Amino acid sequence: MSDTSFTGRLRSFADSDLFYSFRRSRTTVVAAVALTLLFVGAVFAPLIAPHNPFDIANLNLLDSELPPSWLEGGNPAYWLGTDTQARDVLSSILYGLRISLFVGFASVILAAVLGVFLGLLGGFVGGMVDAVIMRVADVLLSFPAILVALLINGVMRGILPANQHESAAILVLVLAIGLTNWVQYARTVRGSTLVERQREYVQAARTIGVGRLRIMLTHILPNVLGPVLVIGTINLGMAVLTEATLSFLGVGMPATQPSLGTLIRVGNEYLFSGIWWVVIFPSATLAVLVLAVNLIGDWLRDALNPKLR
Amino acid sequence: MALLEVENLKVEFPTRRGVLTAVDDVSFSVEQGEILGVVGESGAGKSMTGAAVIGLLEPPGRIGGGQIRLDGKRIDNLSPDEMRRIRGRHIGAVFQDPLTSLNPLFTVGEQLVETIRTHLPMSAAEAKKRAIEWLAEVGIPAPDRRIDQYPHQFSGGMRQRVVIALALCAEPRLIIADEPTTALDVSVQAQIIGLLKRICRERNAAAILVTHDMGVIAETADRVAVMYAGRLAEIGPVARVLKNPSHPYTAGLMGSIPRVGPRPDRLIQIEGSMPRLTDIPGGCAFNPRCPKAFDQCHRVRPELRPVADGAAACLLYDGVTQ
Amino acid sequence: MFVFLVRRLLQAVMVMLAVAFIAFLMFRFLGDPVNNIVSQDATQAQREEVRQRLRLDDPLVVQYGRFVVNAAQGDFGISYRNSRPVSALLAERLPATAELVLVAAVLSLVLGIPLGIYTALRPRGVLSQGLQIMSLIGISLPTFVTGILLILVFSVWLGWLPSFGRGDVVDIGWWSTGFLTASGLKALILPSFMLCLFQLTLIMRLVRAEMLEVLRADYIKFAKARGLKNRAIHFRHALKNTLIPVVTIFGLQLGGLIAFAIITETVFQWPGMGALFIQAVNFTDVPVMAAYLVMVSLIFVVINTSVDLLYNVIDPRLRTDPTRATGRGA
Numbered sequence: 001m002s003d004t005s006f007t008g009r010l011r012s013f014a015d016s017d018l019f020y021s022f023r024r025s026r027t028t029v030v031a032a033v034a035l036t037l038l039f040v041g042a043v044f045a046p047l048i049a050p051h052n053p054f055d056i057a058n059l060n061l062l063d064s065e066l067p068p069s070w071l072e073g074g075n076p077a078y079w080l081g082t083d084t085q086a087r088d089v090l091s092s093i094l095y096g097l098r099i100s101l102f103v104g105f106a107s108v109i110l111a112a113v114l115g116v117f118l119g120l121l122g123g124f125v126g127g128m129v130d131a132v133i134m135r136v137a138d139v140l141l142s143f144p145a146i147l148v149a150l151l152i153n154g155v156m157r158g159i160l161p162a163n164q165h166e167s168a169a170i171l172v173l174v175l176a177i178g179l180t181n182w183v184q185y186a187r188t189v190r191g192s193t194l195v196e197r198q199r200e201y202v203q204a205a206r207t208i209g210v211g212r213l214r215i216m217l218t219h220i221l222p223n224v225l226g227p228v229l230v231i232g233t234i235n236l237g238m239a240v241l242t243e244a245t246l247s248f249l250g251v252g253m254p255a256t257q258p259s260l261g262t263l264i265r266v267g268n269e270y271l272f273s274g275i276w277w278v279v280i281f282p283s284a285t286l287a288v289l290v291l292a293v294n295l296i297g298d299w300l301r302d303a304l305n306p307k308l309r
Numbered sequence: 310m311a312l313l314e315v316e317n318l319k320v321e322f323p324t325r326r327g328v329l330t331a332v333d334d335v336s337f338s339v340e341q342g343e344i345l346g347v348v349g350e351s352g353a354g355k356s357m358t359g360a361a362v363i364g365l366l367e368p369p370g371r372i373g374g375g376q377i378r379l380d381g382k383r384i385d386n387l388s389p390d391e392m393r394r395i396r397g398r399h400i401g402a403v404f405q406d407p408l409t410s411l412n413p414l415f416t417v418g419e420q421l422v423e424t425i426r427t428h429l430p431m432s433a434a435e436a437k438k439r440a441i442e443w444l445a446e447v448g449i450p451a452p453d454r455r456i457d458q459y460p461h462q463f464s465g466g467m468r469q470r471v472v473i474a475l476a477l478c479a480e481p482r483l484i485i486a487d488e489p490t491t492a493l494d495v496s497v498q499a500q501i502i503g504l505l506k507r508i509c510r511e512r513n514a515a516a517i518l519v520t521h522d523m524g525v526i527a528e529t530a531d532r533v534a535v536m537y538a539g540r541l542a543e544i545g546p547v548a549r550v551l552k553n554p555s556h557p558y559t560a561g562l563m564g565s566i567p568r569v570g571p572r573p574d575r576l577i578q579i580e581g582s583m584p585r586l587t588d589i590p591g592g593c594a595f596n597p598r599c600p601k602a603f604d605q606c607h608r609v610r611p612e613l614r615p616v617a618d619g620a621a622a623c624l625l626y627d628g629v630t631q
Numbered sequence: 632m633f634v635f636l637v638r639r640l641l642q643a644v645m646v647m648l649a650v651a652f653i654a655f656l657m658f659r660f661l662g663d664p665v666n667n668i669v670s671q672d673a674t675q676a677q678r679e680e681v682r683q684r685l686r687l688d689d690p691l692v693v694q695y696g697r698f699v700v701n702a703a704q705g706d707f708g709i710s711y712r713n714s715r716p717v718s719a720l721l722a723e724r725l726p727a728t729a730e731l732v733l734v735a736a737v738l739s740l741v742l743g744i745p746l747g748i749y750t751a752l753r754p755r756g757v758l759s760q761g762l763q764i765m766s767l768i769g770i771s772l773p774t775f776v777t778g779i780l781l782i783l784v785f786s787v788w789l790g791w792l793p794s795f796g797r798g799d800v801v802d803i804g805w806w807s808t809g810f811l812t813a814s815g816l817k818a819l820i821l822p823s824f825m826l827c828l829f830q831l832t833l834i835m836r837l838v839r840a841e842m843l844e845v846l847r848a849d850y851i852k853f854a855k856a857r858g859l860k861n862r863a864i865h866f867r868h869a870l871k872n873t874l875i876p877v878v879t880i881f882g883l884q885l886g887g888l889i890a891f892a893i894i895t896e897t898v899f900q901w902p903g904m905g906a907l908f909i910q911a912v913n914f915t916d917v918p919v920m921a922a923y924l925v926m927v928s929l930i931f932v933v934i935n936t937s938v939d940l941l942y943n944v945i946d947p948r949l950r951t952d953p954t955r956a957t958g959r960g961a
Contacts, residue, residue: 139646142883142935144890147927154912154920158661241773248775249897251912261773268779268898271794272787279783283776291771365855397858404856409849414871423867424857475857 031295038289042097049091061086068277081277089277092263093285099259103173104240108232110178115185116228123193137183145180149242152176153251166254173252177242184231192224234297237290244286260286310381311338312515313483319374320357329586331357333539342513346530348520350583354539355519359485363400364392398428401476405488407468411460417471418456421478428479443474447504466497477508484516502529527551535559538584538594545619555621557599643936650928654921655698661917707922712914717922720907726806727797728903732888734823739830747838766832774891778825778898785821793818795900822899826891830884837880841873882938886931
């Protein structure tokens with residue numbers, strides 16, 4: 001208990017209930033392993049990927065439309081095959097994963113920060129501010145996320161001049177998805193804030209003149225981070241899915257900087273010409289990614305739920 | 310022959326930590342038209358006994374031994390469909406909470422008619438007439454109007470009357486009432502108990518009245534069975550057991566009831582509390598708390614022996630030397 | 632009850648006005664309305680003339696009011712992309728989306744409810760376990776991937792069903808229906824199945840969870856104690872109590888179908904409103920975007936309000952005691 005060194009902390013984590021329930025659930029362990037692999041692949045893509053799919057100069061058009069290496073006609077240099085422009089599918093997937101994960105994380109962080117802030121604000125200040133925030137949240141929640149994200153996306157495209165659409169695509173996506181998903185965080189945090197606000201230590205702090213902002217940050221925020229973490233993990237899967245959907249619909253990442261969704265869209269156009277690998281492998285990667293994130297989110301939610309202990 | 314005979318009934322629960330015995334070797338009988346009270350603290354196994362008799366033990370609970378006989382025929386080993394036919398028609402049940410016992414989406418009349426027609430051959434119109442008669446029987450005013458109302462439109466006491474009507478409308482000869490008044494206002498409790506008693510008497514129906522409230526037993530029952538930690542401690546005619554209990558536990562229960570009288574007695578409290586199913590002491594289950602416990606009590610489990618006009622499971626009456 | 636009705640309707644109107652306001656802002660300030668109407672080399676005088684014609688200098692409130700009045704009559708101006716009235720475009724595309732959504736909604740109920748009941752009554756059966764696993768995968772698999780897989784299997788490899796378009800349609804008045812031709816029906820199968828999948832798994836899990844919960848209730852125990860037959864218990868008592876929250880949630884989720892229709896229409900090149908909206912987003916065709924926004928919001932508000940009112944009718948507890956009526960998020 002008193003060993004606060006790193007190894008000590010690690011050991012007490014290894015002994016904790018959380019880790020125990022993790023080890024017990026086989027599916028969660030498999031999901032975590034898969035997720036780690038994908039993660040590593042994405043982060044180290046420039047180092048790991050056998051080819052650079054964006055290096056137009058080095059693409060050998062003779063190598064286009066090659067099937068995966070284990071099939072007839074395949075080339076071991078291109079393990080999962082190539083597309084119509086001789087880009088290596090495996091490398092495209094790794095780079096695409098990178099973008100998908102980046103947009104996913106960034107939008108979750110944006111949504112969390114925004115949601116936590118608005119939740120704290122509404123819960124602590126109350127009154128008109130709170131009422132407005134909650135009303136907006138309610139209306140937002142009654143529309144499907146994809147619709148809102150599409151709308152925000154459309155509005156941003158309208159604001160930006162056409163020639164900047166491609167370069168700003170990541171920013172637009174992160175903003176669109178982040179601004180759609182803040183509501184859950186806000187609601188949870190607001191609820192906790194309302195509860196904590198009544199507590200004596202907050203009253204005491206206010207009597208001695210501690211500023212409201214400080215109270216919010218130092219007292220209430222730490223209590224609220226647990227549920228926020230769970231929401232964030234579950235939301236990550238949704239964020240990645242939303243980005244993939246937007247890209248698939250053609251309003252997300254462009255083909256010059258493709259995410260997994262873009263790869264699937266582009267590959268879809270060649271479905272009937274028999275080069276199925278261009279669509280199947282990115283799809284499988286996306287599916288595994290979202291499934292893994294969802295499984296871990298489920299486990300985390302059950303493990304941290306005090307009622308189930 | 311008694312209407313209901315329960316012989317060496319054992320109800321057990323397989324759990325991760327082994328098999329727990331909630332009802333351990335309990336035997337009693339109920340005569341036609343008699344009201345048997347089953348009393349004990351929470352967790353003593355009284356509700357389980359009732360549930361076992363009517364065949365509604367919730368899995369993983371199961372009957373682990375013994376026999377239950379209705380009119381001499383075994384009912385503990387029947388198929389689910391055969392048991393279903395017995396329920397409602399031969400054995401009825403009334404549960405604790407009248408609000409949750411009734412389906413909120415169906416009228417009172419619909420639920421009555423459905424029960425009647427499941428067991429008795431009648432047309433819908435006849436069944437509805439009978440249902441209205443039942444509502445009048447249990448004391449609901451303006452029954453022909455109220456029959457088409459929903460449960461939430463009745464007060465708590467009225468609802469329990471409806472529940473009683475539902476339990477009896479297929480004309481069973483045995484009712485199992487599990488804490489029928491616990492969820493009701495005190496002022497209403499007496500009415501409901503009185504109703505139950507009257508209806509049983511009028512129909513010569515027997516009843517097993519499960520409760521933790523000694524007052525209710527005193528008012529209503531003919532005989533009383535006292536349960537402790539899943540075992541039967543004592544059984545006998547109500548008046549005698551209450552005045553002159555044989556088992557030390559019963560005596561403790563009597564002593565702990567506040568009485569208003571000329572001489573204020575001190576409330577006797579039984580030391581300790583009833584053991585959990587996982588920690589039942591060896592020998593007599595009551596021995597750690599018993600003021601009259603002696604050496605053998607820790608080792609030998611007492612069997613139910615006839616004492617006076619009833620029976621008790623206590624080594625004091627077992628002929629064992631102290 | 633009446634007070635509740637009025638209050639609910641007022642709420643609906645407020646939301647619509649707010650949505651209309653956002654649509655109006657988009658209309659007026661996203662891009663330059665004048666630029667999108669005149670050609671590149673228009674003179675200053677021509678631009679001035681268009682400005683006057685559109686009355687862009689009137690007070691904002693007046694412009695907003697005009698927008699609302701026009702919108703209420705279905706007039707959303709001219710599409711920037713192809714210079715046709717937006718309302719005509721929408722009317723053209725509406726039947727395709729409507730039929731798709733209708734078939735998908737019906738399918739999800741017709742398949743979802745029985746499957747949900749089955750998995751509740753036989754939780755350990757092989758079919759139930761299989762369905763559970765499939766529904767977990769179904770929720771994680773992106774919808775468009777499912778669609779692509781369906782196309783791969785049924786169109787590319789098996790060649791049984793078409794993978795794009797509506798097939799032959801028959802015009803009845805201004806509505807064009809695909810129900811009356813064989814090719815129209817065949818074309819409907821894959822897209823509507825894909826669209827219904829998400830809703831289907833949702834309903835299945837919901838019915839299962841609700842039914843399991845209901846089967847644990849005291850009134851079910853009491854019904855068993857009265858010797859009622861299993862069929863009566865499961866399909867009369869339990870089912871009615873299960874379906875009420877299910878119907879409510881189904882209604883509220885109906886909006887999801889409309890949103891997912893966008894994806895389905897893109898995957899299958901189905902000429903519906905969703906595909907129109909995507910093109911509008913791509914080209915910043917503001918009038919179409921604004922019109923779609925208002926239309927979809929209207930549908931949502933109508934559905935949500937209807938479900939709320941319907942709920943009050945179905946649950947007898949709320950009928951006689953209006954103080955218990957809470958409505959959704961009121």
